[in-house]
Amino acid sequence: MLTIDDLGDLRGKRVLVRSDLNVPLDGTTITDDGRIRASVPTIQRLRDAGARVVVCAHLGRPKGAPEDRYSLRPVASRLGELLGAPVAFATDTVGDSGRDVVAGLADGDVAVLENLRFNPGETSKDDAERGAFADQLAELADAFVSDGFGVVHRKQASVVDVAQRLPHAAGGLVLAEVEVLKRLTVDPARPYVVVLGGSKVSDKLGVIENLLGTADRILVGGGMVFTFLKAQGHEVGKSLLEEDQLDTVRGYLDSARERGVEIVLPTDVVAATAFAADAEHDVVPADAIPADRLGLDIGPDSGRLFASRLADASTVFWNGPMGVFELEPFSHGTRAVAQALVDSDAFSVVGGGDSAAAVRTLGFDEGAFGHISTGGGASLEYLEGKTLPGLTVLDS
Numbered sequence: 001m002l003t004i005d006d007l008g009d010l011r012g013k014r015v016l017v018r019s020d021l022n023v024p025l026d027g028t029t030i031t032d033d034g035r036i037r038a039s040v041p042t043i044q045r046l047r048d049a050g051a052r053v054v055v056c057a058h059l060g061r062p063k064g065a066p067e068d069r070y071s072l073r074p075v076a077s078r079l080g081e082l083l084g085a086p087v088a089f090a091t092d093t094v095g096d097s098g099r100d101v102v103a104g105l106a107d108g109d110v111a112v113l114e115n116l117r118f119n120p121g122e123t124s125k126d127d128a129e130r131g132a133f134a135d136q137l138a139e140l141a142d143a144f145v146s147d148g149f150g151v152v153h154r155k156q157a158s159v160v161d162v163a164q165r166l167p168h169a170a171g172g173l174v175l176a177e178v179e180v181l182k183r184l185t186v187d188p189a190r191p192y193v194v195v196l197g198g199s200k201v202s203d204k205l206g207v208i209e210n211l212l213g214t215a216d217r218i219l220v221g222g223g224m225v226f227t228f229l230k231a232q233g234h235e236v237g238k239s240l241l242e243e244d245q246l247d248t249v250r251g252y253l254d255s256a257r258e259r260g261v262e263i264v265l266p267t268d269v270v271a272a273t274a275f276a277a278d279a280e281h282d283v284v285p286a287d288a289i290p291a292d293r294l295g296l297d298i299g300p301d302s303g304r305l306f307a308s309r310l311a312d313a314s315t316v317f318w319n320g321p322m323g324v325f326e327l328e329p330f331s332h333g334t335r336a337v338a339q340a341l342v343d344s345d346a347f348s349v350v351g352g353g354d355s356a357a358a359v360r361t362l363g364f365d366e367g368a369f370g371h372i373s374t375g376g377g378a379s380l381e382y383l384e385g386k387t388l389p390g391l392t393v394l395d396s
């Protein structure tokens with residue numbers, strides 16, 4: 001992959017940086033700034049080189065139109081604090097504000113553009129529509145640096161199309177993440193255990209098929225559990241469920257049996273009356289979730305089971321919290337898995353915006369893990385051996 005050094009002298013050049021600043025927010029309060037901190041070294045490096053740095057990023061999944069709750073303004077403020085320098089904020093991406101803000105930058109200055117996904121062209125499946133938006137982005141810069149590892153699996157305008165329009169390079173974060181993940185794909189030390197959870201179930205179920213060829217054991221928690229439980233014939237009440245994936249999941253269970261890969265499911269679940277911290281909740285057997293309840297965490301017995309299945313691991317990859325860790329009553333399963341990783345001698349990689357945030361907000365020391373990746377879906381797809389469009393484009 002081309003690197004920033006390949007871009008030559010950047011003094012006075014406008015450099016568009018695609019970062020992954022998709023951080024968890026509570027209103028306008030950033031609850032974990034890990035992804036912003038991870039983006040700082042590349043931005044600082046470009047400032048030091050005298051570039052005029054134009055940062056673009058997405059937040060959440062708005063549908064191609066502005067929504068206040070997904071504004072990057074609080075993120076731009078936090079970036080300014082971390083850089084110890086003013087950061088200009090454009091209230092649109094490629095409109096008047098974007099153009100004016102970029103035109104006003106001096107060498108070493110930084111601007112953040114408003115959420116890329118407020119523009120339908122960013123995520124469009126239509127090449128021409130995406131290309132037209134990428135043209136507008138490219139007009140704002142002389143070079144492009146791809147540093148948002150968490151989005152390199154997305155074929156989106158700011159990830160792929162803009163790189164085809166400008167001299168481009170991989171940022172330090174992308175290079176570092178790829179280096180670590182390679183360790184998990186090329187002959188990982190065994191037993192190799194994968195822990196999967198979180199809520200982007202349909203995005204992530206597919207990874208299991210490929211992992212059945214590399215992992216020795218897969219522990220399933222979080223919102224992913226219920227599609228498995230239902231596939232085994234159990235009722236899951238009002239829990240998160242991907243009804244159309246039931247046959248696929250049955251196929252995974254059969255294939256795991258044939259290949260000798262152990263799939264570990266929770267034995268108990270914390271089932272609540274509502275998705276709220278003060279909702280009535282009880283620990284119930286995983287095969288007896290009441291019809292009016294939803295499972296929001298793995299139970300204490302499952303926490304112990306998962307810890308025991310992690311104790312002898314030599315390599316662990318973990319993506320997706322075990323429960324709704326943001327709400328204290330449903331944070332214990334995630335805490336149990338994090339503690340098991342801290343206690344084990346395994347080389348552990350934690351991937352995903354929320355998974356990494358969970359580890360930090362639950363008070364664990366980042367240094368106790370082998371690597372905390374900024375990529376969730378991106379890390380998973382890398383491990384699956386898929387071609388990541390945002391990486392491929394940087395090769396040429």
Ligand SMILES: Nc1ncnc2c1ncn2[C@@H]1O[C@H](COP(=O)(O)OP(=O)(O)OP(=O)(O)O)[C@@H](O)[C@H]1O
Binds near residue numbers: 221222295
């Ligand atoms: N049982 C559950 N029901 C509903 N939501 C759940 C459940 N368990 C976990 N979650 C939610 O999953 C979310 C995180 O899932 P997600 O798949 O986005 O993981 P991630 O680590 O952020 O990965 P990525 O970076 O790919 O987004 C958390 O906000 C958590 O509250």
Ligand SMILES: O=C(O)[C@H](O)COP(=O)(O)O
Binds near residue numbers: 022060150154376377
């Ligand atoms: O949170 C993530 O994994 C990245 O920021 C990508 O977000 P997306 O899944 O909405 O594309």
